[in-house]
Amino acid sequence: MTSRADFDDEREKARGCSAAPLGLGCMMLKLDRICATLLACLSLSLPARALENSELADLVAQCAACHGAEGIAKDVEIPNLAGQHDRYLITQLQNFRSGKRPHKEMRYMSRHLTDEEIEAVAQYYMQLRH
Numbered sequence: 001m002t003s004r005a006d007f008d009d010e011r012e013k014a015r016g017c018s019a020a021p022l023g024l025g026c027m028m029l030k031l032d033r034i035c036a037t038l039l040a041c042l043s044l045s046l047p048a049r050a051l052e053n054s055e056l057a058d059l060v061a062q063c064a065a066c067h068g069a070e071g072i073a074k075d076v077e078i079p080n081l082a083g084q085h086d087r088y089l090i091t092q093l094q095n096f097r098s099g100k101r102p103h104k105e106m107r108y109m110s111r112h113l114t115d116e117e118i119e120a121v122a123q124y125y126m127q128l129r130h
Contacts, residue, residue, distance in 0.1 A: 071128040083130030089122035
């Protein structure tokens with residue numbers, strides 16, 4: 001099992017990378033970081049129907065495009081997800097999916113998510129430090 005210190009080391013590498021122009025190497029480092037964090041979080045708590053690691057990694061990578069690899073968005077108009085309560089995230093994703101909460105991009109991103117996928121993504125972001 002990867003220690004918290006290893007995650008912090010990886011975080012520093014990713015942050016150092018973000019200061020440079022975004023290149024393929026930087027993006028790969030960030031995706032590696034997402035996968036490592038994802039695997040650690042999966043070992044701590046699993047939703048009712050556990051998603052395959054690759055399934056959750058794909059979902060988180062899609063979220064990270066706007067909300068950041070660590071759940072901290074780079075744009076002030078995009079909310080940070082790191083450390084957010086899982087119940088809140090689940091409710092909001094379900095509301096985006098149903099159209100109850102209107103938002104063009106989030107409606108598009110959530111339209112095909114299952115309840116199990118929503119729960120897994122919420123648990124992932126809940127466990128990140130903010």
